[in-house]
Amino acid sequence: MSNLGDGTPVNAQRTQGTGDDAMSISRRDLLLAGGAFMLGGPRFVGPRTAPARAPQQKSGPEAVLEALRKNRFPITMTGGTPGGQGWDWLVKQARDARFTLVGEEHGVAETAQLSAALFKALRSAGYTRMAVELSPMIAQDIDAAARRSGLQGILDFFARPSTWHPMYLREEAQFLADVVAAGPKNERVLWGIDREIFSDRYLVERLEGKVPPRARAAYARLKEASVSTAIRREKNPGAEMPFLFAQQPAIVTDVRNAWPNPDRDSDIILRTLEESLIINALGRTATGWDQSERRAQWMRRSLAMHLNEARAHGSSPKVMLKTGYNHMIRGANYVNTFDVGSMPDEVAALDGAHAFHVIVLPGPGSHQATMGPGRSFVAVSSDEFDEFKGGEQRLTRVLPNANAAGHEVIDLRPARSLAQRGLESWNSDVVKTIYGYDAAVIWKGARASVMGSP
Numbered sequence: 001m002s003n004l005g006d007g008t009p010v011n012a013q014r015t016q017g018t019g020d021d022a023m024s025i026s027r028r029d030l031l032l033a034g035g036a037f038m039l040g041g042p043r044f045v046g047p048r049t050a051p052a053r054a055p056q057q058k059s060g061p062e063a064v065l066e067a068l069r070k071n072r073f074p075i076t077m078t079g080g081t082p083g084g085q086g087w088d089w090l091v092k093q094a095r096d097a098r099f100t101l102v103g104e105e106h107g108v109a110e111t112a113q114l115s116a117a118l119f120k121a122l123r124s125a126g127y128t129r130m131a132v133e134l135s136p137m138i139a140q141d142i143d144a145a146a147r148r149s150g151l152q153g154i155l156d157f158f159a160r161p162s163t164w165h166p167m168y169l170r171e172e173a174q175f176l177a178d179v180v181a182a183g184p185k186n187e188r189v190l191w192g193i194d195r196e197i198f199s200d201r202y203l204v205e206r207l208e209g210k211v212p213p214r215a216r217a218a219y220a221r222l223k224e225a226s227v228s229t230a231i232r233r234e235k236n237p238g239a240e241m242p243f244l245f246a247q248q249p250a251i252v253t254d255v256r257n258a259w260p261n262p263d264r265d266s267d268i269i270l271r272t273l274e275e276s277l278i279i280n281a282l283g284r285t286a287t288g289w290d291q292s293e294r295r296a297q298w299m300r301r302s303l304a305m306h307l308n309e310a311r312a313h314g315s316s317p318k319v320m321l322k323t324g325y326n327h328m329i330r331g332a333n334y335v336n337t338f339d340v341g342s343m344p345d346e347v348a349a350l351d352g353a354h355a356f357h358v359i360v361l362p363g364p365g366s367h368q369a370t371m372g373p374g375r376s377f378v379a380v381s382s383d384e385f386d387e388f389k390g391g392e393q394r395l396t397r398v399l400p401n402a403n404a405a406g407h408e409v410i411d412l413r414p415a416r417s418l419a420q421r422g423l424e425s426w427n428s429d430v431v432k433t434i435y436g437y438d439a440a441v442i443w444k445g446a447r448a449s450v451m452g453s454p
Contacts, residue, residue: 059418061426064434067415068399075407075441080113086409090358090439094118094320095125098353099344101321103328103437104360105385105396107369107377109447110407111360112171115322116178123182126318129306130179131191133323134165135272136302137206137265138199139192146180146190153177155452162230163199164375169449175322193302193340194323195276195295200226200243203269210266215258222251237374245284249277268305292337299327299340307347316351319344325359329436334388334429341436359437363400363407366446379448393427400442410440 075086094100100122104111119130132139145153154177158168176190183189196203204226211219229243240246252274256262262270275298282291303321310317321344326333328341344355362368362382370385372378386394401408415434423431433440 061423063418064415064423064430065398067418068410068412069401071411071414072401072404073409073411074405075409077110077113077407077443080117082114082117086407086441089411090118090409090441091121093439094122094356094358096354097318097356098348098351099319099321099355100127101328101341101344101355101357102323102360103325103341103357104322105362105368105382106166106324107169107449108360108362108366108382108443109171109449110443111441111446112169112175112449114360114441115320116175116182119179119320120182122318122320127320128184128187128189128317129191129310129319130183130189131193131303131306131319131321131323132167132176133194133327134167134190134192135194135196135199135203135276136192136268136305137203137272138163138165138196139190140188140265142176143180143188143190146177147186150181151177158452160202162201162205165198166371166377168375168451169369169377170452171449191303191306191319193299193306193321195279195298196272197244197276197280198242200273200276201230203273207266207269210263211255212259215255218254218258222255225251244273244276245280247277249274249281252277289335289337292333292335292339296327296333296337296339300343303340303343325361328357328359329432330355330357331432331436333436334432356439357437358439358441359395359433360441361396361399361443362446363396363404363442363444364402366443367448368446369449377449377451379450382446388429390429393429395429395433398427398430399433399440400444404442404444407444408442410442412437412440 073086073089074084075082075090076084100118102111102115102118104115119127134142142154142157145157147153149156151174154173155170157163158173180189204223207219208223225247226243229240229246232239233242252270256270256274259266259270275294279291279294279298282294307319321328321340323340326335327339329339330342330345331338333339333341341357348355364383366382367379368382368385369377370380382396385396388394390397399410412434419431419434
C-alpha cells in the first residue's frame with residue numbers, strides 16, 4: 001500500500017515493463033485522490049520511488065471542531081466601528097471577491113453595524129450595490145428616501161401605516177442610510193430581492209395614477225381587498241391573516257392580464273404582489289419545502305433582474321448582499337433548496353472571479369429582536385432562540401468558543417478537508433456551513449436591535 005501524498009491509500013502493484021516500472025491504480029483510487037496525477041501532477045518517466053506516507057490526519061467530529069478552534073481571529077466592535085485582526089482579515093478577503101454575502105441571524109445590532117462598515121470599507125475595491133431582504137420596490141423607495149433625507153427619511157418611511165417589515169429596526173435603518181450615503185451619488189444603491197409580506201397597501205396605492213382604463217375594474221377589486229383586509233385587521237388583528245397570506249394570486253393576475261405593457265416600476269410591483277401571493281399560498285396548500293423553493297427562485301430572479309439592468313447600462317458592479325443566513329449559503333441551504341446564495345458564485349465564475357460568504361451569528365450572552373404583536377419587536381436571549389429546532393446541535397451552540405474573551409472571526413475553510421464524507425449524521429448544519437460559508441463572525445454578548453429613534 002502507498003498513497004498519493006494526501007493520506008489516500010492506493011493499491012499499487014509493480015509490473016514488469018521493458019526497462020521501466022509501471023504502477024497500476026484503480027479508478028476508485030484516482031477518484032478519491034482527486035485525479036492528482038491526471039490533472040497537472042508529475043509524469044512518470046523511468047523508475048519511481050514510492051512517495052513517503054503523509055502524516056495521518058485526525059478525523060471525525062473532534063478533528064473538525066479542533067480546526068474550527070484553531071482558525072480564529074479576534075474582532076472588536078467599539079461604538080459601532082469594527083476593528084482588530086479579524087476585521088482586517090474579513091476586509092481583505094471581501095476586497096478580492098466580486099460578491100460578498102453576509103448571512104445573518106436577524107435582529108442583532110452589531111450585525112447591522114458590521115455590514116455597514118464592511119460596505120464602506122469595500123467601496124475603494126469597487127463595491128457599489130447592496131442587495132437586501134426587502135421586496136424590489138420597497139428597497140428602491142427606501143433608497144430614494146435616504147438620498148433625500150438620510151436616516152430620518154428612512155425612519156419616516158418605516159413609520160408609514162401602509163408599509164411594514166421585520167427589518168424596520170433602528171440599527172437596520174442606520175445600516176441602510178450608511179450604505180446609501182457611502183454609495184455612488186445619484187445611483188440606486190439598494191437592491192431588493194425578496195417577496196413582500198406586509199406592504200401590499202403601499203404597493204397597490206403606488207399603482208393608482210398609472211392604471212390604464214381597461215385595467216381599472218380589476219385594479220379596483222385589488223385595492224378594495226387590500227384596504228378592507230387592513231381595516232378589519234386593525235379592529236381585530238387575530239381575525240384573519242394579512243392580505244398577502246390570505247388572498248389568491250388571481251386577484252393580481254387579473255390586473256396583469258388587463259395591463260399587458262406596464263411601465264418598469266408598475267411591472268415590478270405587480271409581479272412582486274403576484275409572486276408573493278403564490279409563495280405564501282404554498283405555505284397553506286403545499287409543503288414548507290415547496291414554499292422555500294418558490295421563494296428561492298423569486299429571489300434568484302430578482303437578483304438576476306438587477307444584474308441584467310446593470311449590464312444593460314454597461315456595468316458589472318461588485319455587490320454585497322445581506323439577508324438571513326439560510327439564503328446566503330452556497331449550495332443546498334439548511335432546508336435543502338438552492339437559494340439565492342448559490343447564484344453569485346456562478347455569476348462571478350463566468351468572469352474568472354469568486355464570491356465570499358460570511359455567516360454572522362449571536363454567541364453566548366447575546367440577545368436579538370424578534371417579531372412581537374402588531375408592529376412591535378421583542379428582545380429574546382439568543383442562547384434560547386432555536387429557529388431551526390437544532391437543539392444542542394444548532395450553529396449558535398457548536399460554533400462559539402465558550403472561553404472566548406470577546407467577538408471572534410472563524411476561517412471555516414481549513415475544516416473542509418476534514419468534513420468531506422461521513423459527518424452528516426453528526427451535524428449536517430455544521431457540515432453545510434463549513435462548505436457553504438467561508439467565514440463566521442460570532443458575537444459575544446451582542447445587543448438586540450431596537451425600534452425607532454434611540
